[in-house]
Amino acid sequence: MTIIDETPAQPVQGGAVLSFTDLEIKFNTEFGRVHAVKGITLEVNPGEVLALVGESGSGKSVTSTSALGLLPRNATVNGAISVAGKSVDSMSDRSLRKMRGDDVAMVFQEPMTALNPVLTVRTQMIEALELHGKAYGKDAEARAVELLTMVGIPDPERRIKQYPHEFSGGQRQRIVIAMALSCDPTVIIADEPTTALDVTVQAEILDLLRSLKDELNTGILLITHSMGVVADMADRVAVMYKGDLVEQGSAQEVLTRPQHEYTKRLLEAVPKLGSRGETAPVVQEEGPKALEVHDLVVEYHRQGKEPFRAVDGVSLSVKRGEIVGLVGESGSGKSTIARCALGLIPAASGEVAILGEDITQMSRKPLKELRRRIGVVFQDPASSLNPRLPVGDCIAEPMDVHSIGDSKSRREKVAELLDAVELPRSVANRYPHELSGGQRQRVSIARALSLDPEFLVADEPTSALDVSVQASVLKMFTHLQEQYNFGCLFVSHDLAVIDMLADHVVVLKDGKVVEQGARHKVLADPQEEYTKRLLMAAPVPDPAEQRARREQRYAFMKEIGEEDHGLHIEHDDSARGNGPNQPFNSSGLGGLAGGH
Amino acid sequence: MSEERRDSAMQGSPEPLPHAGVEIDEPKFADKSYSQGQLVRRRFFRHKGALAGLAVLILITLLAFTSIGIGPLPGWWDKDFTTTGSVINGGRPTMGWFYLGEHPFGQDTTGRDYFAMVMRGTQISLVIAFTVGILSTIIGTLIGAIAGYYRGWTESLLMRVTDLFIIIPLLVFAAVLGQIAGGAGIFALAVALAFVTWTGLARLVRGEVLSLREREFVSAAQAIGTGSWRIIMRHILPNTIGVIIVATTFAIASAILLETSLSFLGFGVQPPDISLGSLISDYQTAFTSRPWLFWFPGLFILAIALSVNFIGDGLRDAFDPRQGKDG
Numbered sequence: 017m018t019i020i021d022e023t024p025a026q027p028v029q030g031g032a033v034l035s036f037t038d039l040e041i042k043f044n045t046e047f048g049r050v051h052a053v054k055g056i057t058l059e060v061n062p063g064e065v066l067a068l069v070g071e072s073g074s075g076k077s078v079t080s081t082s083a084l085g086l087l088p089r090n091a092t093v094n095g096a097i098s099v100a101g102k103s104v105d106s107m108s109d110r111s112l113r114k115m116r117g118d119d120v121a122m123v124f125q126e127p128m129t130a131l132n133p134v135l136t137v138r139t140q141m142i143e144a145l146e147l148h149g150k151a152y153g154k155d156a157e158a159r160a161v162e163l164l165t166m167v168g169i170p171d172p173e174r175r176i177k178q179y180p181h182e183f184s185g186g187q188r189q190r191i192v193i194a195m196a197l198s199c200d201p202t203v204i205i206a207d208e209p210t211t212a213l214d215v216t217v218q219a220e221i222l223d224l225l226r227s228l229k230d231e232l233n234t235g236i237l238l239i240t241h242s243m244g245v246v247a248d249m250a251d252r253v254a255v256m257y258k259g260d261l262v263e264q265g266s267a268q269e270v271l272t273r274p275q276h277e278y279t280k281r282l283l284e285a286v287p288k289l290g291s292r293g294e295t296a297p298v299v300q301e302e303g304p305k306a307l308e309v310h311d312l313v314v315e316y317h318r319q320g321k322e323p324f325r326a327v328d329g330v331s332l333s334v335k336r337g338e339i340v341g342l343v344g345e346s347g348s349g350k351s352t353i354a355r356c357a358l359g360l361i362p363a364a365s366g367e368v369a370i371l372g373e374d375i376t377q378m379s380r381k382p383l384k385e386l387r388r389r390i391g392v393v394f395q396d397p398a399s400s401l402n403p404r405l406p407v408g409d410c411i412a413e414p415m416d417v418h419s420i421g422d423s424k425s426r427r428e429k430v431a432e433l434l435d436a437v438e439l440p441r442s443v444a445n446r447y448p449h450e451l452s453g454g455q456r457q458r459v460s461i462a463r464a465l466s467l468d469p470e471f472l473v474a475d476e477p478t479s480a481l482d483v484s485v486q487a488s489v490l491k492m493f494t495h496l497q498e499q500y501n502f503g504c505l506f507v508s509h510d511l512a513v514i515d516m517l518a519d520h521v522v523v524l525k526d527g528k529v530v531e532q533g534a535r536h537k538v539l540a541d542p543q544e545e546y547t548k549r550l551l552m553a554a555p556v557p558d559p560a561e562q563r564a565r566r567e568q569r570y571a572f573m574k575e576i577g578e579e580d581h582g583l584h585i586e587h588d589d590s591a592r593g594n595g596p597n598q599p600f601n602s603s604g605l606g607g608l609a610g611g612h
Numbered sequence: 613m614s615e616e617r618r619d620s621a622m623q624g625s626p627e628p629l630p631h632a633g634v635e636i637d638e639p640k641f642a643d644k645s646y647s648q649g650q651l652v653r654r655r656f657f658r659h660k661g662a663l664a665g666l667a668v669l670i671l672i673t674l675l676a677f678t679s680i681g682i683g684p685l686p687g688w689w690d691k692d693f694t695t696t697g698s699v700i701n702g703g704r705p706t707m708g709w710f711y712l713g714e715h716p717f718g719q720d721t722t723g724r725d726y727f728a729m730v731m732r733g734t735q736i737s738l739v740i741a742f743t744v745g746i747l748s749t750i751i752g753t754l755i756g757a758i759a760g761y762y763r764g765w766t767e768s769l770l771m772r773v774t775d776l777f778i779i780i781p782l783l784v785f786a787a788v789l790g791q792i793a794g795g796a797g798i799f800a801l802a803v804a805l806a807f808v809t810w811t812g813l814a815r816l817v818r819g820e821v822l823s824l825r826e827r828e829f830v831s832a833a834q835a836i837g838t839g840s841w842r843i844i845m846r847h848i849l850p851n852t853i854g855v856i857i858v859a860t861t862f863a864i865a866s867a868i869l870l871e872t873s874l875s876f877l878g879f880g881v882q883p884p885d886i887s888l889g890s891l892i893s894d895y896q897t898a899f900t901s902r903p904w905l906f907w908f909p910g911l912f913i914l915a916i917a918l919s920v921n922f923i924g925d926g927l928r929d930a931f932d933p934r935q936g937k938d939g
Contacts, residue, residue, distance in 0.1 A: 046655070355831070358831075358834075358835045359835075360831055360834055360835060383837070384837040385837075387835065387836055387837035388836075388837060390835065390836075391836075392831075392832055392835040392836070394828040394831065394832060395828070396828055399827045399828045399829060400827075400828040400829050400832055401829055402829045402833075402846075402847050402850075402851070403851065404850040404851055404853075405846075413833070413836070413838075414836040417833075417836055417837060417838045417839075417842070418836075418837065460832075463832070467836070473835075
């Protein structure tokens with residue numbers, strides 16, 4: 017069972033479960049031909065995790081979809097792809113369908129959309145089993161319950177009848193993994209399986225995936241852009257850059273001694289926790305603080321139900337010239353606080369004072385006046401710029417709204433701002449869709465700075481960007497902050513980013529402040545259990561160090577009484593998990609999905 | 613190629629445009645940047661059906677307006693649609709393969725030149741169709757945008773009014789209004805028709821605005837203190853232009869048919885004015901004896917409605933290339 021092809025350039029090991037040989041993929045588009053993958057050779061062995069790393073547009077997802085024969089019709093594929101010894105390119109539609117699921121299964125990035133919201137989990141799991149002829153009727157249901165038990169869903173007999181929205185994000189990803197396992201595939205392709213999840217949940221899902229390869233000897237092709245995930249999971253790493261494979265080797269080798277220029281750059285760009293030493297606290301001489309939030313409560317009204325309290329009694333302050341990092345997982349209320357500080361959503365109670373003025377009791381005119389002194393940068397570069405306005409107009413819009421200057425002075429200011437965010441001046445005439453994500457975020461920052469704000473709110477400005485882009489945007493941001501000296505509320509879920517930027521850190525959980533203080537204090541010596549958990553769950557891009565951290569995290573979890581997140585199989589079972597599998601810890605203790 | 617980010621599912625309609633991070637190594641158009649308008653135009657002009665539709669529509673419009681002229685301006689056709697005369701050869705069309713003859717489309721019972729009458733009918737139908745299309749688009753867009761942006765009681769009120777207009781049978785409503793307005797000329801009729809046909813677009817635009825107002829560029833605009841009206845006009849509506857233009861073309865096509873039906877029923881254009889619908893209505897009994905009196909206006913209705921629909925199709929594909937098969 018080796019590659020059925022005439023190009024055995026490299027000696028193929030005994031039983032690669034998934035292999036690409038001289039794979040080349042081109043897309044015919046409206047704008048010409050896109051050479052997405054330029055002849056790469058890769059293989060995944062049983063029980064091995066191969067991580068495919070690269071930035072967006074490097075061709076890693078295209079490579080993996082080609083293994084399933086799911087490329088769009090405008091793609092042309094050259095080279096050989098084989099799954100479990102069978103050549104994919106010569107397969108008929110029928111055998112392709114059989115191969116998907118039987119031999120190769122996919123775990124997608126977005127657990128929210130990978131499950132059908134109108135069908136129960138039971139229906140979806142049974143469908144997968146019946147389609148592939150694994151089990152029917154009652155047997156299928158029993159098998160489905162067994163699979164859910166394996167991936168650690170508590171009380172599976174009852175919960176299998178529920179709909180996907182009744183599960184948390186982490187649990188949904190577990191269900192997706194259970195479905196992927198349902199036909200005993202020889203290889204699993206996991207396309208950014210944890211990108212949409214919080215760090216603590218990410219750590220749990222990675223634990224689960226790791227146990228898959230150990231217990232079931234499944235080969236895993238892991239596609240990711242996070243070097244921390246690579247260090248945590250991978251045996252071997254392949255780095256893709258613009259459709260080419262630039263480097264391949266063991267995880268230890270590639271991550272600690274990168275050979276290729278690009279890999280080196282990629283690794284350097286990864287923000288590292290604790291890389292910045294102690295810094296002097298910002299002292300504000302006089303005058304009102306940039307932002308003062310006191311005992312803030314924000315509620316979302318729901319029809320026919322109690323209002324949902326998204327922010328519950330939060331107090332924090334931002335001095336002028338200080339960057340305050342607001343950290344928390346999804347649902348912790350960090351974006352709500354940011355939006356409330358901008359006056360975009362009303363506060364149920366409490367005070368929000370910007371530059372000394374309480375915006376909760378302001379009428380329209382002075383509020384507009386105040387907004388002239390505030391800037392904002394949002395998370396998603398694709399949606400934060402109006403697609404119908406050229407970049408120059410986007411940046412000049414705040415000046416236009418507040419009738420500052422004439423068109424000539426605005427143009428000059430735009431040019432000046434474009435210089436400041438390190439973009440060429442010619443960009444002013446381009447449209448947002450012609451720019452890359454990083455460039456768009458620079459434009460957002462330029463727009464936020466166009467009125468020389470005294471206070472800036474940045475809501476996850478870099479989390480949708482590639483690491484190397486993120487690094488340069490953050491560097492520029494720090495530089496600009498020093499230059500313009502604005503106070504900044506910086507919202508992020510990434511502790512390492514906060515560590516790089518902030519002077520002061522506020523950790524949020526479920527709408528409440530868990531811990532706050534000077535950055536080096538909170539991040540280097542956390543007092544609260546939640547902060548510790550967050551810090552431990554963040555993976556670092558060094559396999560050896562990550563392994564040590566993992567052990568440390570396991571020990572910590574044991575200490576606080578949380579259960580194991582690996583695959584729940586009795587070890588004396590036959591190799592592939594048949595028979596009645598019981599969870600070895602069915603007490604259901606601890607939040608399986610990090611308490612969300 | 614590029615990874616879908618976690619919030620992409622929440623966006624209304626992210627622009628399906630070339631990803632700037634992807635290199636196109638065999639570009640067809642090197643070093644050129646396109647605005648969205650240019651992209652849409654390019655896609656539209658590659659849609660063969662739409663181009664054919666556009667060509668037919670332009671031809672028909674030119675033919676209708678140049679042949680018998682508009683108002684005081686004379687056209688190149690020497691007869692008009694009111695003068696009666698002797699019926700030659702039973703009023704049969706004289707048009708052959710390569711010549712027009714005296715009465716290319718024949719004559720009616722009183723000896724009027726039928727070509728001139730059809731041209732006049734086409735003029736009126738086109739004027740009504742475009743007036744209705746544009747007016748109902750303006751009404752629908754404003755109502756939809758205001759309802760979608762302000763939400764709350766404004767939305768409830770406007771959308772219930774919309775529902776009210778929807779539940780009244782369109783043809784009956786239009787007939788009553790048309791009867792009242794019909795005497796006051798074709799523009800009054802067009803306004804009356806526009807007044808009953810804006811509902812679909814209002815709902816469509818409201819839906820678009822509901823998703824656009826949650827986009828971050830709108831929040832960003834609010835955060836810098838932009839007024840509501842300016843946000844609607846400058847930030848939201850330009851992004852719904854695709855939906856609006858497509859809906860307008862289809863509204864034009866259906867307005868032609870609505871006017872035709874009304875005139876056929878006798879509630880639309882009143883004599884002595886002529887529309888394609890009233891021509892068919894007047895000569896429906898002649899179908900067996902003088903079929904050309906039925907065929908020619910019918911053919912023109914068909915050609916106009918079809919070509920406008922084709923243009924609408926082409927525009928929709930141009931604004932939303934993801935629907936196309938070949939990208």
